[in-house]
Amino acid sequence: MTEFLPGSGAPEPGRAKITASRFLLAMALSDVSSSRPVKFGPWCVDPEERILRRDGAVIAVEPKALDVLCVLLARPGRLVTKDEILEAAWPGTLVSENSIARAVAQLRKTLEDDPRRPAIIETVHGHGYRLLPPVTVVDERPAKAVGLRRLLAIAAAGAVILLSLVVFRSARLLEDPAPPAVPSTEARLAVLPLVDLGASDGRLAGAVTEQLTSLLARIDGLTVIPRSTAAALHRGDRRARELGADLGARHLLEGSVQREGDGLRISVQLIDAPREEILWSGEFDRTVDDLFATQSDVALRVAESLRLTLTKSEVHRLRAIPTRSFSAFDYYLRGRELYRQQTRIGNEQAIGQYELALAQDPDFAAAHAGLSNAYAMRAVRYGFGEDAIAAAGASVARALALDPALPEAYKAQGLLHDLAFELDAALAAYRRAIELQPNYQEAIYNAATVAFELGRWAEAVEIQRRAVERPVGRGALAIYLLEIGLDDEGRQLADEVLRQEPLTGYLNRYLALREIRDGELEAARQRLERLRRSDPTWIRLWMTLGDLEWKAGRPAESLAHYRQAAELADEALPEVDLRLALALAGVGDAAASETTRRRAESEIRRQLEDGSQWHGHRAFLAQAAALRGDPEAALQWLERAVALGRRSSRWDRVDPFFAEIAADPRFVALLEGMERDVAGQRQRLRSARAVEAAPTS
Numbered sequence: 001m002t003e004f005l006p007g008s009g010a011p012e013p014g015r016a017k018i019t020a021s022r023f024l025l026a027m028a029l030s031d032v033s034s035s036r037p038v039k040f041g042p043w044c045v046d047p048e049e050r051i052l053r054r055d056g057a058v059i060a061v062e063p064k065a066l067d068v069l070c071v072l073l074a075r076p077g078r079l080v081t082k083d084e085i086l087e088a089a090w091p092g093t094l095v096s097e098n099s100i101a102r103a104v105a106q107l108r109k110t111l112e113d114d115p116r117r118p119a120i121i122e123t124v125h126g127h128g129y130r131l132l133p134p135v136t137v138v139d140e141r142p143a144k145a146v147g148l149r150r151l152l153a154i155a156a157a158g159a160v161i162l163l164s165l166v167v168f169r170s171a172r173l174l175e176d177p178a179p180p181a182v183p184s185t186e187a188r189l190a191v192l193p194l195v196d197l198g199a200s201d202g203r204l205a206g207a208v209t210e211q212l213t214s215l216l217a218r219i220d221g222l223t224v225i226p227r228s229t230a231a232a233l234h235r236g237d238r239r240a241r242e243l244g245a246d247l248g249a250r251h252l253l254e255g256s257v258q259r260e261g262d263g264l265r266i267s268v269q270l271i272d273a274p275r276e277e278i279l280w281s282g283e284f285d286r287t288v289d290d291l292f293a294t295q296s297d298v299a300l301r302v303a304e305s306l307r308l309t310l311t312k313s314e315v316h317r318l319r320a321i322p323t324r325s326f327s328a329f330d331y332y333l334r335g336r337e338l339y340r341q342q343t344r345i346g347n348e349q350a351i352g353q354y355e356l357a358l359a360q361d362p363d364f365a366a367a368h369a370g371l372s373n374a375y376a377m378r379a380v381r382y383g384f385g386e387d388a389i390a391a392a393g394a395s396v397a398r399a400l401a402l403d404p405a406l407p408e409a410y411k412a413q414g415l416l417h418d419l420a421f422e423l424d425a426a427l428a429a430y431r432r433a434i435e436l437q438p439n440y441q442e443a444i445y446n447a448a449t450v451a452f453e454l455g456r457w458a459e460a461v462e463i464q465r466r467a468v469e470r471p472v473g474r475g476a477l478a479i480y481l482l483e484i485g486l487d488d489e490g491r492q493l494a495d496e497v498l499r500q501e502p503l504t505g506y507l508n509r510y511l512a513l514r515e516i517r518d519g520e521l522e523a524a525r526q527r528l529e530r531l532r533r534s535d536p537t538w539i540r541l542w543m544t545l546g547d548l549e550w551k552a553g554r555p556a557e558s559l560a561h562y563r564q565a566a567e568l569a570d571e572a573l574p575e576v577d578l579r580l581a582l583a584l585a586g587v588g589d590a591a592a593s594e595t596t597r598r599r600a601e602s603e604i605r606r607q608l609e610d611g612s613q614w615h616g617h618r619a620f621l622a623q624a625a626a627l628r629g630d631p632e633a634a635l636q637w638l639e640r641a642v643a644l645g646r647r648s649s650r651w652d653r654v655d656p657f658f659a660e661i662a663a664d665p666r667f668v669a670l671l672e673g674m675e676r677d678v679a680g681q682r683q684r685l686r687s688a689r690a691v692e693a694a695p696t697s
Contacts, residue, residue: 039136040131080128188222253302265283265284265285266294267284270305279306280301323363343537344537380419410430411430414446430443448476479507505534508530615640622636638667652671
């Protein structure tokens with residue numbers, strides 16, 4: 001690797017520098033002094049002048065590589081451990097052991113040393129390095145000058161020891177780490193899409209970009225711009241100053257990825273956008289199996305360059321290697337792409353890719369988490385039920401056992417709680433995932449959705465607007481804004497999302513439901529037909545088509561669509577069954593309607609016995625009670641639903657199940673209570689935004 005880094009990073013809090021200082025003092029007193037020129041083979045090093053020569057000619061060498069060489073020269077023929085090299089060559093700087101490996105690789109290239117048959121630097125695997133050739137001191141300076149320099153070196157080393165003792169004692173007295181040297185307002189970084197210079201389809205460069213964004217987002221005190229936000233605004237011809245201003249980022253990280261066979265080259269540079277200056281650049285020549293270690297090195301070097309103080313837990317998270325098998329990672333990337341298609345066939349193929357990844361590396365925690373997410377989606381969207389949920393649970397348990405700080409695993413855990421209608425636990429798991437990875441879009445989306453289901457609509461808006469990267473996230477935010485009554489803002493955002501992604505499923509379905517509710521049936525029909533052509537296997541799409549036909553006064557057509565939804569599900573779904581019962585009653589089949597309603601009620605009550613916290617199950621029982629002609633029970637169940645967070649007054653007002661109780665004063669009072677609560681949340685949200693927008697003195 002070749003790199004340029006002016007200055008050094010901040011010291012790790014509380015880390016004593018005594019070892020480094022004593023090592024430097026030993027060097028100053030040794031036969032091979034830290035100031036006198038030394039020779040080995042055709043090479044000569046002058047540590048004081050910072051020069052490497054061969055046969056009298058000056059040879060260019062990286063500063064840190066020369067530091068490492070000087071450390072090895074101080075103890076020729078003897079093992080120098082990695083810790084000793086780190087302490088001596090990087091005193092007070094937080095770097096990984098890979099920094100040594102990079103420096104040694106650069107030295108070997110400069111010294112023309114073959115790492116497979118070394119003649120100069122030997123690797124002692126797992127421990128350190130050894131300088132092989134004999135070393136001699138070169139007396140090229142007057143004795144008096146040499147002696148003076150030796151005394152200065154000893155004095156300097158002693159001063160360093162004294163200073164280190166003071167620093168060590170001071171660090172012992174500090175309970176909290178020192179604040180970052182970079183002010184929080186300036187510690188904003190955007191990782192620009194890396195360029196793929198190889199012959200691949202760009203998936204590798206995209207994955208490296210995403211992984212670097214994710215790693216850097218885990219550093220406390222560093223704000224990282226969401227990946228697609230950076231991608232949307234980035235163009236190759238834009239100046240750094242302009243791009244940084246648009247992104248609100250002080251620093252930009254850009255670069256390229258190139259794979260040739262098993263070889264991998266990642267080149268990056270960190271830019272101070274306002275000044276248009278390169279703070280650090282690096283070129284990493286590795287193998288594909290070293291991909292994660294390389295990405296960790298980049299993240300650590302960025303943190304050092306920004307003078308950010310990292311805790312030991314942060315360093316551990318950054319250094320963690322998800323898998324050492326590139327083929328496993330490649331299968332994982334394919335699985336993630338397929339999972340994100342949000343289609344039934346894509347879901348099935350994603351599961352297959354994740355399983356191939358785990359066949360390559362059974363301890364690949366992220367692949368276990370991905371498999372859990374895919375199985376959970378298989379259950380929630382495609383109706384595969386208990387078997388899929390059980391498989392998801394086993395996968396997430398394995399993922400968390402392998403990596404207790406894996407954001408993807410907590411997101412999968414949250415989804416399982418979500419499926420079990422344990423909403424408080426689901427929200428806590430999603431928030432934990434966001435805590436570990438602040439720009440984790442899927443976790444943000446799911447957390448906001450759960451807050452919305454709990455009736456905390458203003459909180460849902462605040463969670464979702466923190467980072468809206470993908471169209472599905474912006475679509476969700478548009479829904480929350482429309483539901484809370486911020487119609488102008490919600491409609492504008494919805495239009496923006498649909499211009500970018502016309503077939504966004506959940507947003508289009510929601511808008512179709514609003515059109516059905518408001519009697520705009522032809523607009524809803526056209527919207528739903530477009531969705532049906534894009535994904536004819538979506539259960540909720542057929543439910544909504546049934547709602548459209550019911551509203552249009554065509555119960556037979558409505559029944560056909562509800563039956564299609566039921567056929568797509570591998571098990572009975574209460575929400576579908578209740579609609580089936582309503583439509584069966586509408587076509588005059590009272591017996592089938594009663595049987596279907598009973599089946600739905602039985603399943604809903606089972607969910608309540610299992611501990612469901614969701615208000616929707618109480619609302620379903622209210623619908624079932626109204627369908628069987630028991631308005632008193634319907635009102636009681638609806639009251640319980642409202643107590644648990646139901647805030648759907650505009651929908652309940654036109655719900656066909658509640659037509660018989662629409663004029664009941666208690667029903668009207670429930671609607672008005674929901675409306676008052678939503679109005680209060682809307683006002684609090686507006687007030688909070690006004691405070692944010694107010695100028696500070």
